[in-house]
Amino acid sequence: MALTIYNKISILQLAFFFPSLVVAGTLTYRHGFRRSSGWIYLVILSLMRIIGASMELATISSPDNTSIAIGAQILQNIGLSPLILVLLGLISRSYLAMSENSRPSLPNTRVLRLLQLVIVVGLLLSIVGGVNTGNQVAKELGNGSPISYKVASESKAGTALMVLGYALLVLSAMALLFRIGNIPLGEKRLLIAVFVALPFVFVRLLYSILSIFDTSNTNFHQFGGSTDAGYYVLGMCTAMEIITVIIFEAVGLTLPYVPHNERGSLLNPNRAVNRFDVHGQPLSEYPKPQQGGQA
Template identity: 30%
Template sequence: MGLDTRGDISVVELVVYIPLGLVAAYLIIRPGSLRKTGWFYLMLLSIVRIVGSILHIVTETSANPSVGLFIATAVLESAGLSPLMLSTLSFLGIVVQESPMEKTALVNYGFIGLHLTNMVALGLATLGGIKLGNAQNQDDVNSANTFKRIGVILFLVVFVLIALVHVYFWTQKSKIMKYRRMLLAGISCALPFLLTRVLYTVFSAASPTGIPGSATPPPTNAFSQFNYTTGSWAIYFVMSVLTEIVVVCIYLFCGMKLPLSQDYAIGKNISGFDSDVELNKDAHQPLM
């Protein structure tokens, strides 16, 4: 069996995410800081997309694909949004390094809460995907969709809060070190694409789903074109695949090009900082 359009998209993802994953891995092992979690999440996303693409290709080219392949492919598709959100949170944490905001309750407890909410969203979306793959009747499908939709709503809540935190940091930009302000600008560039990616997930979760393996087609509604399995491949490619790749490329570009360690070399000589304070570079561990 040959590949359909969705399979061709999987080939594109495979080709693109292999080098992106290698760049993320390089940034992890690159000498510099202990704050490597952002790059780890991007590498994790690359692995998820590579494995998911391979499974999708195997599913389409196999004469008798197992139900497990379908379930694994669907779960990995929904799981990719979580590391993308976590990487954004990690980079926001880097932005406020050594600023007066770094030790505030808003940043410390707020970021912990966002991380936990993101993980709960991932767990619910994954559980929904597994239950959907094993659904035997419409009641099972409805139950699976309930878990999935709650998880997706939580992803949307996390994004909204990330966007608000990002705006708050801009209001405090005079207290942020020079190159970290540039990283914040990179996050600003990525957020519209991340929003599009999140909206696709929301619309996809709102689309009707039929019983797996049933000859009866699923019902239709206004969101049917956003269904990951039966919807428009063009919408999926633009709103999900392409936007995700753009976000990853923006973050990797910032990681490769921004000399964040120079913030420590030049000191805190910016508005809101004491220019006479000498930073201990070894103690504070810059990103790069």
């Protein structure tokens, strides 16, 4: 049995996201599990892609199991939000690395937290919309009818929130760019990574917009698309996600390790202080246990 383009995409995702999960887990451990650091969302994205790809490949042996196919499609569709949340995490860390008197008035911590809420709500709406659309498709298939569905309103609302979140992230990144000189040298690479990744995330966002709002174009149908639909998924989704994850993880591996007792000063705006040298290394000394029991 010949492999479909979706089968091949799933194999590619498994080959990439298994090692990506290891790197993302390492970054999360090194830099902390706090959501504001952003790395935990790379773990979530890798898990989503591994599970989704496994479900899609399972349809080879169970072609009549519509639940597996629909579940795989839902996981494919919601992969955008973790990418945007990683961008938000990197922007937040760049902002908090600045001294309080050098930070721009916008964005601020309240705006960044609100932005996170917008993206998370968009993710939840996308999940609900994907389930509702999947139920429509399952019903049509159960009746023996050709695949026909109407995109759920929740999916449209979720995608609209993603567009809003992306636009606000771009504006936030631009505001920080004008004050990049106030960001410690070791942390500047985070903001640079954001600008390098933004075009690739935009292409991924564009695919979501077209698949939700341009229902007349079968190349972007979530279910029952044209024979070329899989190649659009490969080029505009899978490839963009892989490139973006490489950018994020590459810059993450170059960041200085911050000990657990120092992470609050970097990630908590109420305790944020500038304690980095020109290379981005923490200035604090971490005393080692002294020999001979001396105090």
